[in-house]
Amino acid sequence: xxxxTIQSFDPSADGESFxxxxxxxxxxxxxxxxxxxxxxxxxxxxxxxxxxLEPPLVLWSPAKASKRFEHFAGSRRFAIHVLGADQRDLxxxxxxxKTAINDFPTTSSHCGxxxxxxxxxxxxxxxxxxxxxGDHVIIVGRVTKAHHQPGDPLVFxxxxxxxxxxx
Ligand SMILES: Cc1cc2nc3c(=O)[nH]c(=O)nc-3n(C[C@H](O)[C@H](O)[C@H](O)COP(=O)(O)O)c2cc1C
Numbered sequence: 001x002x003x004x005t006i007q008s009f010d011p012s013a014d015g016e017s018f019x020x021x022x023x024x025x026x027x028x029x030x031x032x033x034x035x036x037x038x039x040x041x042x043x044x045x046x047x048x049x050x051x052x053l054e055p056p057l058v059l060w061s062p063a064k065a066s067k068r069f070e071h072f073a074g075s076r077r078f079a080i081h082v083l084g085a086d087q088r089d090l091x092x093x094x095x096x097x098k099t100a101i102n103d104f105p106t107t108s109s110h111c112g113x114x115x116x117x118x119x120x121x122x123x124x125x126x127x128x129x130x131x132x133x134g135d136h137v138i139i140v141g142r143v144t145k146a147h148h149q150p151g152d153p154l155v156f157x158x159x160x161x162x163x164x165x166x167x
Contacts, residue, residue: 020158023157023158025157026156027048028046028083028155029044029156029161030048031043031045031080031081031119033115034071034075034079034113034114036075039102040099040101041098042094043062043098045060045080047059047061051140055142056142057140057142057143058141060138060141061138061139071098073130073139075127078139079125080125081119083153084118084119084154085152085153087116088161090104101114104116119147121148122146122147123145125142126144128140128141128142
């Protein structure tokens, strides 16, 4: 779309344009991990958002159509990792395979959650609530432990990855 051109549409009738408009919103990129009968599994998600400071709540939303949906919708515990700009390879690998985190350095939390090393922030969560939301489910997590280190984040905009460096 050319600069200065405003496109208006009905999002129910034009899903592609709706997706494009949503992509105007710059997000970070997270990897959500949980344990499963198949071992540690992960999914890339940019639907992460902070919700509440007191109590400490965050959310993300898995798509019902995802092959990984059952792992995450049924999970009582999970960990959300905010990726750094240097974790693009990990991100690409997890998009391809739910078990790809096994090829990267991880540790296990005190309650057995797979934790990815090197993330800018990690939120260990207990499931607080789920809300049905169209073709997604909103998962609200209560953060039981958080980890944070400085660094440039991996960002996502218009379907493309980039990085953000503070002046
Ligand atoms: C940057 C980015 C953000 C994504 N965010 C989400 C998300 O919030 N929720 C979701 O269910 N899938 C999201 N996806 C898609 C999942 O990562 C998806 O699982 C993956 O593409 C593989 O599909 P599968 O789960 O059916 O195997 C995102 C993908 C990318 C590349």
